[in-house]
Amino acid sequence: MLAFERIKDYEQVMFCNEPESGLKAIIVIHDTTLGPALGGTRMQPYRTVDDALEDGLRLAKGMTYKCAAADVDFGGGKAILIGDPLTDKSPDLFRAFGQFVQSLHGRFYTGTDMGTNPEDFVHAHRETRFIVGLPETYGGHGDSSVSTAHGVIYGIKAVLKRLWNDEELSDKAFAVQGLGKVGLKVAKRLLEAGATVYATDMNGNAVNELAAYAETTRGHFSAYEGDAIYDAPADIFVPCAIGGILNDRTIERLRVKGVAGSANNQLAEDRHGKALAEAGILYAPDYIVNAGGLIQVADELYGPNKERVVQKTRRIYETLSDIFETAEREGMTTDEAANVFCEKRLRAQSARSRFFLPEKPPKWRLR
Missing domain, CATH: 3.40.50.10860 (Leucine Dehydrogenase, chain A, domain 1)
Structure with missing residues (x-):
């Protein structure tokens, strides 16, 4: 109800x-x-x-806020x-x-x-x-999970920069939850950079694929079973599976200093953003970190341009950095700062138009 x-x-x-x-x-x-x-x-x-x-x-x-944060129309x-x-x-x-x-x-x-x-x-x-x-082959950009994964890496680097004033991936450990279309790509990129990766997935084939891939990189890999990933001795938790995984039970188990991943709706409730802050864990709001795929598919409606997608996805790093600054300056949590950022843009546009009607002239070139 x-x-x-x-x-x-x-x-x-x-x-x-x-x-x-x-x-x-x-x-x-x-x-x-x-x-x-x-x-x-x-x-x-x-x-x-x-x-x-x-x-x-x-x-x-969540998509409304993601679109506002990514500055797409x-x-x-x-x-x-x-x-x-x-x-x-x-x-x-x-x-x-x-x-x-x-x-x-x-x-x-x-x-x-x-x-x-x-x-x-x-x-x-x-x-x-x-x-x-x-x-x-049908006029699209192709697999949007590639852009989403790129955005997650930019998000992780923004967290590292904020916490350690250094974006280097190789000397950090990452706990990756979920090795699906995005999580597997993120984990492989971390291993390529020489990082330590702890990962879990219900699909044993995905875990085996990552283990084999790790052998070809300078990184280090360890597989974890199910919820044990919350106890991994990592620096950054990278949730890339289902939502609602940051809750009263899991936050107290985390041993990390930051969270940045592609899963939607990671906070079980709004209050868990504050719980993370009180635990000394820097949270990168999920709808900003995982916006790469959105940026790619939205860009199709302007006429596909891969370089433009790369440039827009790279801005995830800058947006997160601004949100971290705002949160500290205003004494709020990072998810609150992100919501304020998006709501400000919505209010500005609302002063010009209330809602979209298909009869209105589009701002992009449709196929």
């Missing part, structure tokens, strides 16, 4: 049902003050519709497909989903997220032009 009570704070929530394909989906548009909503489509076998809605609401709001949205990505996918399901996206006439752009991949959206693209993150 809590999730339904929160709908009043959102511009639009659409429930999508298409029995023939088995499609059960929710599209959430949080805020289009900055432009049309942009957010990935996540597919999971949620226990209840309310669980799926709650996830969509949290993620869509888009608002926050998210789509949820209820189903098992291993057994319930089909071309017909994604074509049906594409029809629902098209019905919003440009208020919502979407692409891959957890449980989906760019190839899935080739089918959706047959029904709607409001798809981003397509394979390069």
Whole structure:
């Protein structure tokens, strides 16, 4: 019931049902003050519709702040497909989903997220032009997890600079939670730099792949089982899996000095930002650290330009540095400082326009 009570704070929530394909989906548009909503489509076998809605609401709001922080002209949205990505996918399901996206006439752009991949959206693209993150053969930039991983590395370096006044990766240890599309790339980059990496993932193949890769680098690797990663003797915790992992139980176990990773909604509750600060742990707000993929897919709508994506992703370092300075100067937590930063931009744009309507002239060149 809590999730339904929160709908009043959102511009639009659409429930999508298409029995023939088995499609059960929710599209959430949080805020289009900055432009049309942009957010990935996540597919999971949620226990209840309310669980799926709650996830969509949290993620869509996070996208609003992520877009504001990344300085792209888009608002926050998210789509949820209820189903098992291993057994319930089909071309017909994604074509049906594409029809629902098209019905919003440009208020919502979407692409891959957890449980989906760019190839899935080739089918959706047959029904709607409001798809981003397509394979390069279909006019997209390709795998957005590459840009996300680059952004995480910039975020880690900003934390290192703040804590030790040194961005060097080789003399530090990192506890990486999750070796999926982003986490594995981040872990490999850390090993290439000569760092010590402790990592865990439910997928044993991913762990084995990283172990083999470590043998080709000057870094050092140790595998951890499940929750034991919270006890790893690392300098930086790098969460790259599910959200809500920074909570009363886990924060007290962490032995690190900083947190910077790609997982969405890392704080179980807002109060856990303060709990991290009280524990002497510098927290890099997740929606800023993981913005690289967003920057890439948003850039597609201006006409793909890889160098422009690299330049914008590099700014994650500068944005975090400014937020750390603001937090210290104003006596607030880093997540509070990040929210203030984003809300200031939303207020500035709100003075010019209230919300996005597709009839308004776009600021970019659409495909």
